Amino acid sequence: MVYKAVMQGEKLRKGPWYEEEDKQLITFVTILGDRKWDYLARVSGPYDSGGIKRCGKSCRLRWLNYLRPNIKHGDISIEEEQIILQLHEQWGNKWARIARSLPGRTDNEIKNYWRTHLRRKIMQAREQENLQCAREDGKQDFLFQKVDFDVQTYEAGEHKPVDDTSGTSNTCSDALGFSSSAVTNSPYDVRFFDWDYNCTESCISYTARNSDDNDVWGWSDSIWDMN
DNA sequence: AACTAGTACAACCGCATCGGT
DNA sequence: GACCGATGCGGTTGTACTAGT
Structure with missing residues (x-):
């Protein structure tokens, strides 16, 4: 044997x-x-x-x-995925902590799922967003009168526009429901940050263009399913 | 059919923290 | 309070599997 x-x-x-x-x-x-x-x-x-x-x-x-008993094997559901995204946005890479909110799921599983599924989806969503931004280049001057991005505020963890009188969210990462603190918490997230930082100069708010939809987690169907 | 590249996931490693002495 | 072993956690790696060429 x-x-x-x-x-x-x-x-x-x-x-x-x-x-x-x-x-x-x-x-x-x-x-x-x-x-x-x-x-x-x-x-x-x-x-x-x-x-x-x-x-x-x-x-x-x-x-x-x-x-151990009660371990869930198999695919992570849409609901679980949204919880992971929400808690990751809230806590960053605190996988064990996130796992405690998902009975039957392990920190390792969530960590792996984030790396292999969600990270890629977010990147794809943002690339799509960036493409759209590029296509709408002509409209940017107009839009940037409303969204004035403050880099110092962003880096300090307060990811807000200086002038938010439009009442809409701003920047690509906000559109995806990610605060800068969560985004900068890990090596791979740093790449989001770099990308996001670069894109903020030319990117238009998702929610600014979709102002009817203020449900942060409601985008799972529309943004995630880009294929 | 063989090879390659990409993906998913289990497992390891190193560091931080905890708890007992 | 200091030390030391055990445990927990997050990052990374190794490898099996799959899809594409």
Whole structure:
């Protein structure tokens, strides 16, 4: 058996978990609880006597992200997606905190989902937005009389126009429901910031052009589904 | 069919924080 | 209060899978 051969030839395993390892881990967590991971890994004993050849940290991660009860496996729903977006906007990359608001979802899952799905969608939405901005270049002079962007205020985390008398939101990131604090909280978000910063000079508010729609989360259908 | 590029996700790593001594 | 091991968290990497050529 490949599994046995591998297990017997190693001291402390890394990499993907085998089904047998999962079963062992579940057994030991049931007996010892899900707190003392190093202890659990140690007292489980050598592989030959049914032990787990993993460090406590690895056991903990496997349990929390995959094996523990009530974990939801499968696609993240539209509702969950909107909650993630909303909370990320609010808290930034606090994945564990966000995960606590989504029963059955793990911080790792949310983090991965953000990176692979939402980040790309936002980029696409913004690119589309930018294209539209470029096409409407001729109208910009007129619009910038209403939206006067203050870079210092933006960088200070107060992402607002100097003159908001039009009563509409402003800039591309506001249109997407992202504050600068959330946008600048991570390496990959910094790229949003750079992009957004560049675009603010030439970009027109989404909501300014869609002033009837003030529901921040109502854009999921219209902006997300750009394909 | 073979290769390549892109995507998704599980797992690892390093650092911060917590809790016991 | 200082130290040290355990735990938690966020960023990153590795790899399997899929689609395109």
